[in-house]
Amino acid sequence: MSDLLEGYLGKTVERKKSRTPAKLDYIQSATGLILGLFMWGHMLLVSSILISKDFMYTITKLLEGSFIFEGGNPLLVTIAAIVIFVIFIVHAAMGLRKLPANYKQYQVMKAHANYMNHEDTKLWFIQAFTGFAMFFLGSIHLYIIMTNSDAIGPYASADRVWSNWMWPLYILLLLAVEFHGTIGLYRLCIKWGWFDGDDPKANRIKLKKIKKGLTWFFLILGFTTLVAYMKIGMDHANAGKVGERYQPSAKVIQIKIAQGRLV
Numbered sequence: 001m002s003d004l005l006e007g008y009l010g011k012t013v014e015r016k017k018s019r020t021p022a023k024l025d026y027i028q029s030a031t032g033l034i035l036g037l038f039m040w041g042h043m044l045l046v047s048s049i050l051i052s053k054d055f056m057y058t059i060t061k062l063l064e065g066s067f068i069f070e071g072g073n074p075l076l077v078t079i080a081a082i083v084i085f086v087i088f089i090v091h092a093a094m095g096l097r098k099l100p101a102n103y104k105q106y107q108v109m110k111a112h113a114n115y116m117n118h119e120d121t122k123l124w125f126i127q128a129f130t131g132f133a134m135f136f137l138g139s140i141h142l143y144i145i146m147t148n149s150d151a152i153g154p155y156a157s158a159d160r161v162w163s164n165w166m167w168p169l170y171i172l173l174l175l176a177v178e179f180h181g182t183i184g185l186y187r188l189c190i191k192w193g194w195f196d197g198d199d200p201k202a203n204r205i206k207l208k209k210i211k212k213g214l215t216w217f218f219l220i221l222g223f224t225t226l227v228a229y230m231k232i233g234m235d236h237a238n239a240g241k242v243g244e245r246y247q248p249s250a251k252v253i254q255i256k257i258a259q260g261r262l263v
């Protein structure tokens with residue numbers, strides 16, 4: 001009954017304004033924070049390929065829990081991907097509330113932002129556009145990872161990027177996620193006043209610089225990483241070895257010793 005009244009009047013039975021919008025905002029911020037920090041970790045882990053194939057292989061096996069299960073268990077990665085997917089969907093649902101519902105609303109918001117000529121207000125449009133793009137791009141990636149968690153590794157990932165044509169999707173997803181993630185974390189700091197200190201105005205300028213620096217850092221790291229996977233995938237395809245899995249150097253040496261081939 002109270003929900004029914006609130007639905008019609010926008011006020012609770014105690015004649016108070018509903019707290020629900022504030023709670024939803026809180027959920028949006030919390031899920032955004034988790035996803036933003038996750039993406040930084042994710043990009044650092046994925047970029048392990050820049051150090052060496054062996055290093056990326058070791059990281060993959062560690063994430064599969066190789067310190068608990070002999071040879072690792074990809075189910076752990078599937079579970080992590082499901083958890084991230086659920087957080088991703090909740091975050092997107094909360095974000096939907098903020099999108100204009102029709103062209104008229106869009107026009108009003110655009111005119112307002114242009115009239116204010118305020119940089120942070122304009123950032124909102126980038127958030128809305130990149131967020132919308134991620135609905136599709138992020139879902140495809142997460143679903144593929146969830147259902148192919150046993151195919152992550154120096155060659156398996158590179159084959160997916162190159163031979164399974166994921167690179168065009170990754171280019172778009174990388175752009176969307178890097179802008180959306182850093183702008184989102186910056187807006188969180190401003191919204192909740194985390195780094196306001198004694199001089200919020202001066203600190204906002206500092207935060208803006210940090211945001212710009214981080215966006216460049218993760219864009220450069222991301223694209224360098226993507227090129228590395230594309231190159232490995234291309235070479236693997238040219239050698240006619242698509243689908244073959246990477247064998248870590250230590251294992252190859254072990255096999256050679258066992259076969260008496262190492263002199």
Ligand code: HEM
Pocket residue numbers: 042046077080081082084088134138141142145151152153156157158160161166170173174177221222223225226227229
């Ligand atoms: C637990 C969840 C996730 C796992 C296990 C995961 C795993 C991976 C892996 C292994 C790659 C390397 C390429 C490949 O194997 O296909 C990759 C690339 C990528 N992932 Fe994820 N991912 C996850 C979630 C996400 C999310 C939520 C996003 C953004 C919405 C994302 C965005 C990207 C992008 C943009 C790339 C390309 C990066 C580059 O090459 O620089 N990932 N991911």
